[in-house]
Amino acid sequence: MRKQCPGDRWQYFGIFRKIISWFLVFLTVSMVSIFQDSDNLSNVCFSRADEQKSMIEAEVLGTENQPEIYVYNRYYGPVEIEFILTRAVNIISSPVLPARFVIPQAGRIKTFTLRPSMPQASFSYAYEYRFTFGDPKAEHRPPKPYRPPFPNGNRFRISRSFQDNSGSDDNYNAFAVNILMSKGVPVCVSRKGVVMDIAMETFTKKTSAGIIKGQTYLVRLLHDDGTMGVYAHLKPGSVSVSTGMQLEEKQVIGEPGVSDDIDMPHLYFAVQKNSSMKLESIPFEFEDPQSAKGIPPFRGMVLRTD
Incomplete structure (x- = not known):
């Protein structure tokens, strides 16, 4: 199954003020998340290499004595962001941190305000934030039922499904499927x-010829109910869509690729939602083309698009 490449990104900001002057010190943490597989080989997930700006931007406005932290969301869908104070010397926040906020698509909101508890004294603070795709109320x-994700006239088998992930604490993959194509x-x-x-995902795998590196792509679609469809392990160079596009059922996204644990073309598919600042997969059903009824996926199931 897919190594989790989370939607939440961590950033760190700090500020120090003396009686007359103040300045902002900030450090942006790398947007790369690293995971270890059973062979102690690193699997790295990161955002598109051509991103010129951070998709989530925190900005300090307000006044010298009362900074206001605004957040701008450049994603084509809502995100939930959580702020925590990691240093607070003579500082009061409103609302009290930690606190979470939902930032709408292309939205910019004021999240919290800071002020010194003793106005005539120096103050300093530092905060961190993380964010996750989706509105927790979705x-x-x-x-x-969900249409099998390939063109009409095809039949492909599910090689891994819900039952294979039962009993695991991995909620990201719990209700995901791999479809051999x-x-x-x-x-x-x-x-x-x-x-x-x-997003682009890179992986390393151990073979008889040694360790090799590879990459695949992931496309995340926001549904009208706030949940998200995840199409992962896509072949590099095959993705034919771009962010912000409205896609209809049956529209082509790309081609299946290979990954660290499956050598033949396949698709990783899941439906996700934001649950307490974590992306979790949720149960869904595939459409039976003959009856139009929904069928929960299982390992060995042959999906058809007649």
């Missing part, structure tokens, strides 16, 4: 949505 309400067959939209994010 509820999964699909209008119909043929080389060059397009990956299509299962449920319409807006392209919220496109």
